[in-house]
Amino acid sequence: MSRKVYLDNASTTFVSGEVLSEILPCFNALYGNSNSLHSYGRDASAIVDRARDRIAHAINAQKSNEIYFTSGGTEADNWAIKGIAKANASKGKHIITSSIEHHAVLDSCKQLEKEGFEVTYLPVDKTGIVSVADLLHAIRKDTILISIMAVNNEVGTIQNIKALAKTAHDYGIIFHTDAVQAIGAFKIDVQDMEIDAMSISAHKIYGPKGVGALYLKNGIAIDNLIDGGTQERGKRGGTVNVPYVAGLGKAVEIACRDISINQQKLKAIRDYFIKSVNEKIDYVQINGHPHQKINGTVNMSFEMVEGESLLMLLDLDGIAVSTTSACMSNALEPSHVLKAMGIEDELAQSAVRFSFGKNLSKSDIDYVVDCLAKDVAKLRSISALTKAGRR
Ligand SMILES: Cc1ncc(COP(=O)(O)O)c(C=O)c1O
Incomplete structure (x- = not known):
């Protein structure tokens, strides 16, 4: 063979050449901790800021500070589901998702069920589409979060995200989407599509494994998933993985550009x-x-x-x-x-x-x-x- x-x-x-060129200098020439106050730290912080700007621009977020770096799509999904549910639990404890989500979403919902939340898993038709009518039917007075993936990872079906998000907003409900398989496949405009929270991963779009981001519209309440520092505006502790964040920023920029x-x-x-x-x-x-x-x-x-x-x-x-x-x-x-x-x-x-x-x-x-x-x-x-x- x-x-x-x-x-x-x-x-x-694989990691593309353009992305690799962005990553490699951050391992030696620009190795500072982006949280440090000295010049090494400021250089690293500028790299992280540039990645944040690139992603915000690519998905048309209103502000760059709506992008939070994570260890990948799985963490972004866990954080969105658990963090938003817990921060908004005083308004209700009902969540709606679909039965074809990635396990990062499904297992986060299952965990919340153990903690007293109720979850409705919407069915799909034989082509894998979630219907707006089914969503409407499932919405309750205590529904606080709806999470429907933009593109299914096994069959590639694209959901009607704009219509689903609009339906959520008609009832004042927060809308999250897992866009791990959607970035680069079509243009995502979080403002036009009315997306409140969105998960992204680098390694599906010629970036490195183990890095991703959560887009979170300013004003949406979320509890921390990882405590331990002031990084990411106090919302996600841990020294930022500067090389991989740089790679993610470049990968998203290229995927959306091309x-x-x-x-x-x-x-x-x-x-x-x-x-x-x-x-x-x-x-x-x-x-x-x-x-x-x-x-x-x-x-x-x-x-x-x-x-x-x-x-x-x-x-x-x-x-x-x-x-x-x-x-x-x-x-x-x-x-x-x-x-x-x-x-x-x-x-x-x-x-x-x-x-x-x-x-x-x-x-x-x-x-x-x-x-x-x-x-x-x-x-x-x-x-x-x-x-x-x-x-
Ligand atoms: C739809 C979807 N969501 C989430 C993930 C998890 O992303 P990561 O591998 O970055 O944790 C994947 C990866 O297979 C995926 O396809």
């Missing part, structure tokens, strides 16, 4: 991949919304094939894909997202996520589809379902 093709960009991406060119490329690659798969492989189902989806992610079920086995055969061919979100890839349960979309267990177990990156060529896709056709045929030839005459 020599050739390698990476189709798991929704799990993580949306149009990147999306054009990803769409061409995605469409070519789907066309080639349809020409070479039978009994394939695409999971997710037919149109309202990002270009970078395709979730496919291959009937009579076990997704994990296909992943392993593709791995032997040098091809990286995933069967569910990376954080849950050790779980044996079928994906909670596909389940919520009403996809039966057998098809959910046969699902594979292909997520494209900006460096792929058509020849990479030709190689992947040839391997897929070979591996799917191999697995079907030994499948009990094929033998049982299912097809």
Whole structure:
């Protein structure tokens, strides 16, 4: 095996050259603590400020001080859900989210349930969309927070965030969105979309792992998740990871600057991949919304094939894909997202996520589809379902 093709960009991406150039000087030439008062500290603080400005500008936040740095999307989600719920608990203890959220949101909600909050998990239709009508129906007098992800990480479905946020605001409820998979896929304008809080991560957009941000509109009350210092205006203790914050700022700037060119490329690659798969492989189902989806992610079920086995055969061919979100890839349960979309267990177990990156060529896709056709045929030839005459 020599050739390698990476189709798991929704799990993580490589760090781009432009981002790396921003990060590296912060490890030696500019190594100050951004909290220190001397010149080393002021230089580091200027780097952190620039990253904050870049992100605020990219998402059209009103002020740069609405961006708070975190250790990633998971911390941003935990902080938004737990921090906003606790700070606003005197107004009510009901939260609404969807059944297809990332576990960073779902598990934060589960934790709050143990602490006396009530959570409604909205259903989705078979394409993965949360309906505004269902949201309206779920809103109660004591609802204080609504959290709906902008883009689902497993199937790529895009939610109607503006309509959902507006509905929340019609009832005076705070609206949070997990935009980890949305940044760079389309323009996000937090003011126009009426978003109060939003989670971001660097490593899905050619930035480093272990750094992210929470956008929090000024005036929204939030309790701290991490105490221990005056950093981030006293809201998130801990020495700021200056190199990675610099990388995050640059990654967000580039992702938002290059949306149009990147999306054009990803769409061409995605469409070519789907066309080639349809020409070479039978009994394939695409999971997710037919149109309202990002270009970078395709979730496919291959009937009579076990997704994990296909992943392993593709791995032997040098091809990286995933069967569910990376954080849950050790779980044996079928994906909670596909389940919520009403996809039966057998098809959910046969699902594979292909997520494209900006460096792929058509020849990479030709190689992947040839391997897929070979591996799917191999697995079907030994499948009990094929033998049982299912097809
Ligand atoms: C939708 C979504 N939210 C949150 C996260 C967690 O982000 P991080 O890996 O930066 O903690 C991920 C990562 O897979 C994600 O896809």
